Amino acid sequence: MRWQKNLWWFAAPSFLLLAAVMFYPLFSAIRLSVFDYYLVRPNDATFVGLDNYIDLITEGRFWSSLSNTMLIAGGSVLLEFVLGLAVALCLYSLQRGARLFLVLQLFPLIITPVVAALFLKWMFVARWGLIDASLASFDLTGPNWLGSPAWAKLTVILADAWKFTPFMILVLYAGLQSIDRNLIDSGRIDGASGWQLLYHVIIPALRPLILFVLIIRIMDAFRFFDTIYVLTGGGPGTATETLTIYTFSLGFRQLEMGKAAALGVVTLVLVSVLVMATAYLLYRREKGAF
Amino acid sequence: MTYYSRIRAFAAASAAFAALSLPGVASAQTKTVDVFSHRYPFSEYYIETAMQGAVPGYDVRSNLSTFQQFGEKVRIGLASGSDELDLIHCQGSKVREYGKNDWLEPIDDLWEKYRVEYQLDDIPENIVNEMRYDGKLYGFPFGLNTMFFFYRKDLFDEKGVKPPTTMEEYVDLAKAFNTPQRSGSQLTLQPVETALNELHWHFNAAGPNGWLDDKTFKPTFNQPQGVKAIELVKELSKYSPPGYLTNDNNAATVNFQQGLATMGLQWASRAKAMDNPEQSKVVGKIDFAPPPGGGSRVVVIGFCLPSSSDIDREVRFRILAEASKAERMRGGADFSIPSRLSVLSDSEIQKSNRHFAAAIKTIETARDYPPVPEYSEVGEILVRRVHQALSDEMPVQDALDEAAGEVTELLRKRGYDIQ
Numbered sequence: 142m143r144w145q146k147n148l149w150w151f152a153a154p155s156f157l158l159l160a161a162v163m164f165y166p167l168f169s170a171i172r173l174s175v176f177d178y179y180l181v182r183p184n185d186a187t188f189v190g191l192d193n194y195i196d197l198i199t200e201g202r203f204w205s206s207l208s209n210t211m212l213i214a215g216g217s218v219l220l221e222f223v224l225g226l227a228v229a230l231c232l233y234s235l236q237r238g239a240r241l242f243l244v245l246q247l248f249p250l251i252i253t254p255v256v257a258a259l260f261l262k263w264m265f266v267a268r269w270g271l272i273d274a275s276l277a278s279f280d281l282t283g284p285n286w287l288g289s290p291a292w293a294k295l296t297v298i299l300a301d302a303w304k305f306t307p308f309m310i311l312v313l314y315a316g317l318q319s320i321d322r323n324l325i326d327s328g329r330i331d332g333a334s335g336w337q338l339l340y341h342v343i344i345p346a347l348r349p350l351i352l353f354v355l356i357i358r359i360m361d362a363f364r365f366f367d368t369i370y371v372l373t374g375g376g377p378g379t380a381t382e383t384l385t386i387y388t389f390s391l392g393f394r395q396l397e398m399g400k401a402a403a404l405g406v407v408t409l410v411l412v413s414v415l416v417m418a419t420a421y422l423l424y425r426r427e428k429g430a431f
Numbered sequence: 432m433t434y435y436s437r438i439r440a441f442a443a444a445s446a447a448f449a450a451l452s453l454p455g456v457a458s459a460q461t462k463t464v465d466v467f468s469h470r471y472p473f474s475e476y477y478i479e480t481a482m483q484g485a486v487p488g489y490d491v492r493s494n495l496s497t498f499q500q501f502g503e504k505v506r507i508g509l510a511s512g513s514d515e516l517d518l519i520h521c522q523g524s525k526v527r528e529y530g531k532n533d534w535l536e537p538i539d540d541l542w543e544k545y546r547v548e549y550q551l552d553d554i555p556e557n558i559v560n561e562m563r564y565d566g567k568l569y570g571f572p573f574g575l576n577t578m579f580f581f582y583r584k585d586l587f588d589e590k591g592v593k594p595p596t597t598m599e600e601y602v603d604l605a606k607a608f609n610t611p612q613r614s615g616s617q618l619t620l621q622p623v624e625t626a627l628n629e630l631h632w633h634f635n636a637a638g639p640n641g642w643l644d645d646k647t648f649k650p651t652f653n654q655p656q657g658v659k660a661i662e663l664v665k666e667l668s669k670y671s672p673p674g675y676l677t678n679d680n681n682a683a684t685v686n687f688q689q690g691l692a693t694m695g696l697q698w699a700s701r702a703k704a705m706d707n708p709e710q711s712k713v714v715g716k717i718d719f720a721p722p723p724g725g726g727s728r729v730v731v732i733g734f735c736l737p738s739s740s741d742i743d744r745e746v747r748f749r750i751l752a753e754a755s756k757a758e759r760m761r762g763g764a765d766f767s768i769p770s771r772l773s774v775l776s777d778s779e780i781q782k783s784n785r786h787f788a789a790a791i792k793t794i795e796t797a798r799d800y801p802p803v804p805e806y807s808e809v810g811e812i813l814v815r816r817v818h819q820a821l822s823d824e825m826p827v828q829d830a831l832d833e834a835a836g837e838v839t840e841l842l843r844k845r846g847y848d849i850q
Binding site for chain 2: 289293393
């Protein structure tokens with residue numbers, strides 16, 4: 142046992158590195174969040190306790206950005222998961238060509254996020270964007286993709302799904318490869334339908350991976366920024382203003398760094414709670430979640 | 432010389448030759464001056480052509496991004512004291528914002544020192560004054576830019592109508608010209624500054640009070656005239672290209688060039704692009720006029736010296752002074768109204784820039800933003816609320832009242848005594 146205790150020393154460098162790049166900024170942000178810190182006058186920062194947090198939770202803009210975040214993050218992760226699982230299952234059934242497709246479908250994931258967002262913007266732009274111009278050739282008029290609040294939300298969800306569904310496909314397809322074929326074949330012999338196989342065999346077998354992709358994507362979707370920033374800037378109005386866009390606006394447009402830090406801390410707590418809730422829901426086997 | 436010493440000498444000579452041939456080593460003696468701006472023809476010309484080779488030993492590197500990203504990047508860079516920014520594009524409103532925060536170098540002494548050598552008296556004092564804040568000169572003025580009215584002259588002639596002179600006429604004509612293929616009007620309302628430029632005109636054209644009181648900075652945009660202005664914008668939005676709430680000036684320019692919009696407000700610096708046959712389907716068909724109701728934006732544009740740069744301020748000033756020489760400014764006359772009288776009065780320059788006449792008429796009624804250094808933060812609030820009104824999230828009056836409350840609170844927090 143004593144030799145195991147000594148092993149902690151080997152972990153010390155990693156811990157120090159982690160502390161430097163993760164914990165220091167985190168504590169620094171928490172500290173900043175209890176100050177009224179206007180970036181233009183950093184020397185006038187004053188301690189305000191929880192005022193920044195109280196300001197945030199008493200203003201409508203915070204709640205509207207939170208509900209936008211839930212809707213956009215929830216919508217895009219759900220869409221990506223459903224599409225990802227469907228495509229992964231199709232690829233799993235393919236006898237040939239699956240690998241080629243798997244490589245090709247990774248392209249959206251490889252492209253730099255801002256470049257991908259700019260590309261998407263030129264696709265969705267009204268009248269002469271790729272989609273509207275294509276529709277126009279059939280004498281059809283597209284919706285107001287980026288200009289109407291409802292369509293802008295949907296467009297942002299579609300854009301995120303375009304970019305991250307390949308990640309879902311990749312992970313779930315890898316998971317499918319690891320399922321024991323005998324389980325599926327036995328199910329078939331016992332007369333299980335495709336849906337029954339999916340629900341009772343495939344999904345339970347994939348559960349650790351499903352948990353992994355959902356947690357990763359939920360954390361990612363809550364930090365969703367670049368695509369929204371380029372596509373809509375949070376607009377029209379506040380229709381696509383998520384917590385990160387609001388944080389950016391507070392920090393870098395209004396230069397209210399203290400309040401922006403408070404919002405960052407609130408977002409961190411929210412994401413942690415959500416991730417833990419997801420893990421709990423997916424793993425309460427005894428209570429019959431699956 | 433022994434065998435080994437010959438080898439050593441050969442190796443040393445080879446190393447020296449290689450070092451001299453390497454571009455990295457050669458350029459170690461030249462310093463790089465980073466100039467930041469948003470990508471539009473004026474900046475492209477001055478940074479990528481006129482400033483190049485201005486001062487021996489200094490390479491000028493162009494850093495151009497979108498309008499929105501440029502504004503945010505520069506603000507963050509200046510506020511954090513970054514030495515990355517050596518020269519930045521600026522205009523009067525920015526000079527006030529940055530000057531108040533001590534983010535810029537005053538250049539009065541250099542202006543005096545080089546007044547004769549670079550014939551700086553050729554630039555009228557009232558233009559230079561736009562680059563001053565609190566009595567100090569912070570920017571080098573290269574030109575004027577203003578927003579005026581672009582319209583399809585061929586379509587107007589067909590219908591036998593003249594460009595509108597009031598907002599009501601503008602709305603009526605927009606409705607009359609609107610077709611599914613071509614919008615009757617064009618609004619350019621991407622948050623924040625692009626939208627603020629357009630809204631500035633709508634608020635000013637609606638009445639004498641504009642959007643902020645020029646002296647006390649008390650919000651005036653929620654008064655009846657302001658509400659009427661936004662109601663008219665809402666009416667115009669029915670005849671504007673879809674996506675007008677997220678369209679920037681590049682998108683608006685393409686709409687004009689592709690024949691997708693009949694008329695609307697746009698920067699003078701974009702006028703020349705209408706006649707570029709490589710980009711435009713409407714060469715010679717777009718004409719220019721002062722905007723209905725007047726009161727659009729006019730800005731003196733130029734470059735400023737951030738105080739956090741580690742490049743010598745005199746070198747940076749000389750780069751600007753060289754780029755502003757009359758022969759170089761002639762090349763820039765296509766993209767802004769030149770600040771040097773000798774260039775502006777050149778008959779050939781006037782002949783090749785048919786939009787100058789409309790620009791000069793526009794300037795008679797045009798004005799810059801209210802002189803509040805915090806205009807950008809105020810604009811963020813106002814634009815967000817106007818967007819909410821235009822996208823039916825809330826009624827116009829409510830949206831503007833909310834904005835007025837938030838702006839008052841913000842300005843009080845920044846030390847203004849607003850009753």
